[in-house]
Amino acid sequence: MGDNRQIAMLPWNLPASVPAKSRVAITRKVLWTQPGPILDILLVNPDSELVLSADQLVSYGVDGDKWSPAATASLLLPRPVPRDPRGRLSATADGFRAYLPGATCEGSFQPQFKAVCVPGNTNWAEARWVTDRNWLESDSIKAPFYSTGAGFFAMADGHIQDRAGRLLAGSESWGSDIAGLADPCVPGATAAAIVIASSASVERDEVRVFETASGQASPISDAVPLPGPVTALWPSGSEREATLVVHNLQTGEYEASRLVLACSQ
Amino acid sequence: MRPRAWCWLALSSLIVSSGSPAAVRPHYGGTLTVELSSAINLNPAAANTGLSMPVAETLVREGSNAEIKPLLAVAWQHDPDFKRWRFSLRPKVAFQDGEALTAATAVPSLLGALKPRYGEVSIEAGGQALVIESDRAMPDLLQELALTDAAIFRKGDTVPYIGTGPFRITAWEPGRRLTLAAFEDYWNGRPFLDAVAIEFGAGRGRADLFDIPAGPARRILPEGWVTWSSQPEILVAIAAAGSDPALLQALALLIDRAPIGNVLAQHKGETAFGLLPQWLSGYAFLFQSSPDAFRAKQLVSQMRLGTIGLTYPANDLFLRSVAERVALNARDVGLSLQPAPQLVSNVFSVSSANGALRLVELPLESTAAAHELKRIADLVGAGGQADQLEPAKPETLYQLERSLLEGHRIIPLVHLRETYGIAPRVHFQTRAPARAAGSFALHLEDVWLQP
Numbered sequence: 015m016g017d018n019r020q021i022a023m024l025p026w027n028l029p030a031s032v033p034a035k036s037r038v039a040i041t042r043k044v045l046w047t048q049p050g051p052i053l054d055i056l057l058v059n060p061d062s063e064l065v066l067s068a069d070q071l072v073s074y075g076v077d078g079d080k081w082s083p084a085a086t087a088s089l090l091l092p093r094p095v096p097r098d099p100r101g102r103l104s105a106t107a108d109g110f111r112a113y114l115p116g117a118t119c120e121g122s123f124q125p126q127f128k129a130v131c132v133p134g135n136t137n138w139a140e141a142r143w144v145t146d147r148n149w150l151e152s153d154s155i156k157a158p159f160y161s162t163g164a165g166f167f168a169m170a171d172g173h174i175q176d177r178a179g180r181l182l183a184g185s186e187s188w189g190s191d192i193a194g195l196a197d198p199c200v201p202g203a204t205a206a207a208i209v210i211a212s213s214a215s216v217e218r219d220e221v222r223v224f225e226t227a228s229g230q231a232s233p234i235s236d237a238v239p240l241p242g243p244v245t246a247l248w249p250s251g252s253e254r255e256a257t258l259v260v261h262n263l264q265t266g267e268y269e270a271s272r273l274v275l276a277c278s279q
Numbered sequence: 280m281r282p283r284a285w286c287w288l289a290l291s292s293l294i295v296s297s298g299s300p301a302a303v304r305p306h307y308g309g310t311l312t313v314e315l316s317s318a319i320n321l322n323p324a325a326a327n328t329g330l331s332m333p334v335a336e337t338l339v340r341e342g343s344n345a346e347i348k349p350l351l352a353v354a355w356q357h358d359p360d361f362k363r364w365r366f367s368l369r370p371k372v373a374f375q376d377g378e379a380l381t382a383a384t385a386v387p388s389l390l391g392a393l394k395p396r397y398g399e400v401s402i403e404a405g406g407q408a409l410v411i412e413s414d415r416a417m418p419d420l421l422q423e424l425a426l427t428d429a430a431i432f433r434k435g436d437t438v439p440y441i442g443t444g445p446f447r448i449t450a451w452e453p454g455r456r457l458t459l460a461a462f463e464d465y466w467n468g469r470p471f472l473d474a475v476a477i478e479f480g481a482g483r484g485r486a487d488l489f490d491i492p493a494g495p496a497r498r499i500l501p502e503g504w505v506t507w508s509s510q511p512e513i514l515v516a517i518a519a520a521g522s523d524p525a526l527l528q529a530l531a532l533l534i535d536r537a538p539i540g541n542v543l544a545q546h547k548g549e550t551a552f553g554l555l556p557q558w559l560s561g562y563a564f565l566f567q568s569s570p571d572a573f574r575a576k577q578l579v580s581q582m583r584l585g586t587i588g589l590t591y592p593a594n595d596l597f598l599r600s601v602a603e604r605v606a607l608n609a610r611d612v613g614l615s616l617q618p619a620p621q622l623v624s625n626v627f628s629v630s631s632a633n634g635a636l637r638l639v640e641l642p643l644e645s646t647a648a649a650h651e652l653k654r655i656a657d658l659v660g661a662g663g664q665a666d667q668l669e670p671a672k673p674e675t676l677y678q679l680e681r682s683l684l685e686g687h688r689i690i691p692l693v694h695l696r697e698t699y700g701i702a703p704r705v706h707f708q709t710r711a712p713a714r715a716a717g718s719f720a721l722h723l724e725d726v727w728l729q730p
Binding site: 094095096097098099146147148149160170171172188189190191219243244 | 302303304305306307463464465466467468469470471708724725729730
């Protein structure tokens with residue numbers, strides 16, 4: 015009372031949920047659905063795609079207006095697949111390669127569709143799986159992480175940080191899956207868009223694009239609600255596209271989609 | 280202290296009240312600490328107990344609609360008479376000590392489980408194939424093999440049991456604590472947790488997960504904790520295989536069940552008029568009735584009765600309060616019941632000496648209504664009545680249950696839920712758990728801890 019004033023100082027973080035501008039639009043196009051987990055999809059050419067599951071690879075071809083299985087290769091893995099199954103596909107000069115925790119599989123289309131797996135974790139980009147785990151490691155960062163994009167890492171301890179260990183402000187609601195993409199509104203710019211999966215809902219995730227500047231993430235798209243939790247998110251061949259797999263809670267199936275970013279300004 | 284099946288988590292059907300943080304992948308590592316108010320029974324030979332799914336596994340399991348799904352067996356077939364079954368075992372499965380699972384290693388466990396049910400049963404083992412044969416038809420063999428006491432295990436030198444499940448036993452002090460460690464080579468993927476440390480009778484509230492037993496004691500959960508409750512699945516009943524049926528009939532009429540469920544059980548259960556809970560049978564409401572003290576008094580007046588004992592397991596505060604409540608109801612109609620604590624080694628036995636009444640707890644073993652009803656019929660010495668049971672015909676289930684109730688060998692009082700308090704750092708891989716026979720299933724191997 016009177017002159018006896020007290021001043022309390024409380025911490026305050028810049029709210030990340032208020033988009034400054036929604037200048038990027040996200041389009042989600044379903045590519046493939048199946049009952050079991052889809053770890054990754056590789057679009058070999060417009061008429062052919064590869065679907066990586068926990069125990070097999072299936073090649074699909076376009077048959078009229080739908081995809082039809084063309085060939086299947088079982089994966090003889092040296093270790094059981096982790097309970098949170100993950101995997102990555104990449105194209106090689108004469109076929110494809112599948113990276114799974116504890117095994118790397120070399121595959122070919124000709125003379126027959128097959129994949130041969132050997133024990134061990136091979137680097138792709140600069141990361142590699144850790145055997146029996148659902149996370150990655152890299153020589154350039156000490157701790158394990160779930161995903162990386164645009165210079166940031168979704169660490170296994172739940173933080174988003176850069177290579178030097180600096181935390182990214184505004185990323186508190188992000189999930190474990192991030193991917194770095196090119197900002198469609200800034201031609202020629204380095205990858206500045208990040209697709210994240212985050213949600214206020216317990217069961218259903220959503221995806222959103224953020225830009226990062228000066229250690230701060232700011233949303234530049236509206237959140238796109240998804241029909242269930244995200245189980246995989248990988249950058250795809252195009253710098254403005256990503257592969258997203260969702261466990262659709264209504265159908266019970268796993269749904270692989272292509273996310274495409276466009277400038278909506 | 281109430282002995283309990285140690286399939287407490289794997290078989291518990293729980294209602295989800297919270298989930299994992301959004302979009303966060305399950306994290307490997309950490310030790311889940313658990314406090315249970317009562318001990319669990321590791322003895323696979325004890326009735327209604329058995330090695331649970333975290334340590335030992337069965338050939339098959341029940342799916343979300345009580346359908347049978349592969350587990351350690353990947354395929355099976357039978358002859359038209361259901362007397363000969365052939366199972367193919369899953370390849371590349373190892374016991375927790377590294378020994379490969381073969382048909383030969385599975386035979387002793389299976390014989391131990393099947394002989395009490397089918398009598399003379401033989402099992403031939405060859406490589407990864409098992410042939411089970413009996414002179415009797417075994418149409419429900421798959422359901423029997425899905426029960427936890429048909430789990431496949433071996434006895435160990437340093438630990439009681441070695442199975443093929445996601446966790447191995449590292450320390451077992453009966454009645455005090457059990458420690459489990461992740462089985463690194465588990466065929467279905469190493470569990471997320473490094474270890475699980477379970478203490479019995481602790482109740483200090485420092486664990487990540489603890490049970491909240493039915494009864495007068497209340498426990499306040501810290502902020503951010505959630506509770507999980509099962510479907511009503513533990514039948515509390517009065518059993519008396521050798522008592523005067525008229526006495527049981529009078530008791531059935533005089534007991535007011537509502538206060539037992541609402542007050543004594545603190546709403547952690549549903550009043551029971553049928554032997555199977557409503558969610559399992561679908562017809563339990565047909566047995567519902569109101570207390571009829573007048574008719575009970577008439578029946579009691581026709582009998583020359585002294586004081587009758589009503590025993591309950593010593594140290595079970597809830598059953599003690601139920602016994603006292605029933606005695607109060609009985610006194611209102613001139614019947615003298617004397618609650619008496621009794622040390623029991625097996626709560627699932629309902630036999631009683633000298634026709635004394637006994638309060639028992641009968642947890643569900645499975646979600647197969649026919650199996651459960653048969654089990655109760657056997658326990659009350661009315662197994663012969665179950666011969667006419669045809670699992671595919673619900674009306675035969677109803678007829679058997681009605682017959683058991685009218686036989687007045689067992690009086691259902693309440694079906695209890697199991698309730699757990701769970702710390703905020705505990706999460707489950709499946710954020711929206713699959714619905715399993717009207718409930719949600721929770722498995723230790725799906726649990727992960729937020730770092």
